[in-house]
Amino acid sequence: MVDATPRADDIIPPAEVPELELYHPKSWWTTYVFSQDAKVIAIQYAGTAIAIGLVALVLSWLMRLQLGFPGTFSFITPEAYYQFVTMHGMIMVIYLLTALFLGGFGNYLIPLMVGARDMVFPYVNMLSYWVYLLAVLVLVASFFASGGPTGAGWTLYPPQAILSGTPGGQSWGIILMLVSLIIFIIGFTMGGLNYVVTVIQGRTRGMTLMRMPLTVWGIFTATVMALLAFPALFVACVMMLFDRVLGTSFFMPALVEMGQQLSYGGGSPILFQHLFWFFGHPEVYIVALPAFGIVSDLISTHARKNIFGYRMMVWAIVVIGALSFIVWAHHMYVSGMHPWFGFFFATTTLIIAIPTAIKVYNWVLTLWRGDIHLTVPMLFALAFIVTFVNGGLTGLFLGNVVVDVPLSDTMFVVAHFHMVMGVAPILVIFGAIYHWYPKMTGRMLDERMGRFHFWVTFVGAYAIFFPMHYVGLVGVPRRYPELGDSAFIPASVHDLNAFITIAALIVGFAQMVFLFNIFWSLRHGKEAGPNPWRATSLEWQTPTTPPPHGNWGDERPVVYRWAYDYSVPDAPQDFIPQNDPWPQKVPAARQA
């Protein structure tokens, strides 16, 4: 395997000047607005996602105000509450997390990390963002349509989603929601093709698959999954739109609404659930896998140590990706589907815990005998491990079919999925922004504000969602705007709810510090230099920072090693960039 003698083909290819021509910007408009540069598109994606995410954050405050202090805010009617719940969930899952991880980080990092000049289809990539923006605008429009946005819950289960008993069901809300999702999926497919094909075809010389950083692996696998899973949501949305607008009965059985026989008949609400969760479960991993990848790189870089068990990490990502397509019905244990499915899906669901656990072990073992720098990105990575382990383990409750029966549709579920696919990935997003901001802007984010932001966010989020599990254990159902005076709910649950609300408000406001930091550091941040974290992967080796369109100047980099050569024995520094040909000969020690 090991060959140190340079070969004829080790010679660096001549400068690719004709290729560079393509990337010369034409005007201000094509540089900053209708840009085909993946990095600009990334920032557009991220900006839009964060902006709409802030709307969802405010919605969560309103929900928590209602839950913590029911009856205090007269404008939060049950209708409004359900609209807040629905839009909060939908925005966070689809328009923030999916768009930010794949559209934002995917666009920024994939070309840089694999040594490409740009995505392989830059025009389609640009189109992807504008279609995404259109989807967001349609979504926002539903807030201002008569009847308001839909309040059907983010799962949009028929029949209630399109009936008048649900806010937006018989007005524009649900229609705009479905149309927005359809547009989103079309836009995502355009972007997704780019991310996948760039990894397959855009890699520079020497960048074999197994030399790619895990970030690329995570985003790549998640994108492949998303490309196959989003059509399920597309089909579900189109069919429901037909049911709502054209009067078909794909999902609609014969039913009586408010004393009136409706003209629907014969359809199956469970069919929708199958389609929805066939998308919905992979979606969880579409959000999680990029986070897995990114956090691996954060831990490795800031612990100055190679990621432990790189191969196992790659295989685990791929295996999790594949398995996630055969676990979807664990969301439907109490849906009334055939009970025998429970055996199959509980088994597959708990099996998927094994590769996931391996990833956790390997993160922790990477820290073992490391040289841990407790930088802000590292702190967020550590917090990710804590919250992800917590949320992952409660997944074992809900995945195990019979344990799910009492817990399903209670606040336990809400606590679980917020911990595992809300808090944990968002902590990674923060860590990633602190980590890569210097590359994007040339300046560091302010460290003191960063630490303040970290501690409030981590401790606060844990204080919100850990106790929430116990609200669910008591038996409090989810999606209740108020609990009333049920005998089985002790009065102390109300105090706990008030506590959670206060914690949520504090955590929410701490995010303003983060936003301020982002803008403040643009001007006042410490100069970062090209490689402030002394990292090995290619994006830190660009000739200029921030990298211009085309990324690499005259010559694309040539890769000599994997992405994790930290603290290599006998090396002059504690990291060797991927494009560094050191030592020309492989030391005997490493051949063992």
Next chain:
Amino acid sequence: MSVILVLIVVVAGFSFWWLLQQRVLAKPWLEYGVHTALPETDVSHMPTAKIGLGIFLAVVASLFALFASAYFMRMEYADWQSPPLPRILWFNTVILVLASLALHFAVRAVREGRPDVARLALAAAGLASLLFLAGQLTAWRELTAGGYFLDTNPANGFFYLMTGIHGLHILGGLAALARATVRAWTEERIDERLRLGVELCATYWHFLLLVWLGVFVLLAGWAGDLVALCRQLLT
């Protein structure tokens, strides 16, 4: 959900095979230098656009597999009543086969460097596809004339929905085909770009023909019969 699961297994199998070709079992920390990569590369020599199209077709396959899954699941319910199959669908199928064949000849012509044949073949493929779309519209009209409206039965709904989505894909393909055709008629010689464009169109059309045959079999009710037969054989 059986149809989509079969597709997922196929895609996963192909992906694992591809990954194994990429030596994902290797220990990267023991590999040093560029000799393991380009130009004896693991980045394939296939044009990037072809790989892009291949992956896009996988997405389209997933879309139609999901429609088929939904179709089979909805079919189980008591109110299901398939509409009569409009005769013209047979004619449309032949037309679509012709369009596919024309593109096949177009590919051969551009490879052999015969621009005149390529032009004719491309134009023929475009016309045939337009004719196919017109034929599909006629089929819709035939159904509505017979009282088989979109909302009267879910089987009708699926008919309009699946033919409609398939038609939209043809329509999208026509945009690309039009570009290639215009290029073929305006350029004197066949260049690399035209060749690639024609090849991409041909692949897309062959694939959509396959999808159409699948949809046709499904809508004609043979797929259901086949499943029933398999069940009988198994029990």
Next chain:
Amino acid sequence: MAAALVLVLVVVGSILFHVLSPWWWPPIASNWGYIDNTLIITFWITGAVFSAVVLFLAYCVWRFRHKDGQKAAYEPESKKLESWLTIATAVGVAAMLAPGLYVWSQFVTVPEDATDIEVVGQQWQWNYRLPGADGKLGKADNRLVTFENPLGINPEDPAGQDDLVIEAGELHLPVGKPVRMLLRSIDVLHDFYVPEFRAKMDLVPGMVTYFWFTPTRTGTFEVLCAELCGTGHGYMRGTVLVDTEEDYQAWLEEQTTFAELAGARKLAAGKP
């Protein structure tokens, strides 16, 4: 330093919270104690794993924090360690899955002697139907729902005439007898959920779903809807009373049959 300390505090705090928490499930009132047991097993296993992982993390953060001159080890992987961890995880997962599946097989196997009781959900109230003297429920269809026939019982079916109809009222169950709850909805999805019974299941319009349990103690319990069903979801409450046999029989006597109800409603509607 602070980071390691906080990680330890997270573990200690979580355990203390769990132990001292006054928030725990309401006392069980059905035969599904097995579910609680499986839950407890899961709590022990996951709690141990959580504590072990986070404490180990805290130790690493403290022990290997950056100091001048320190260099990390170079250690790409360890097949042996990874295999052992994989096996240990698989064993832990099996220890939770096996009892889970065992209890699930009981959950889906309805005992022969279970009485059928039908729950009919609608926005936003609970209705019930009990088999009459013949012990059989008549056929029903949402298409037949009218003001006189709120549950859509088929008037042609003789088995349905003596069915007891309880519209938006309280349900009584005899203690110690297994019941199979047949679930039906006339509009949207609902979910029949009594926290003390542990079991629950969705009501799906267009089909009949079911679950079974045996009430084990008398008392009054609250029924909640656990599947979002529109604006009134949070207010869709009902009451189940588990009675002794005599009380139950007395209550049964007072209920109206479908035939009586339909007749009375027709009369009322006929009046000017």
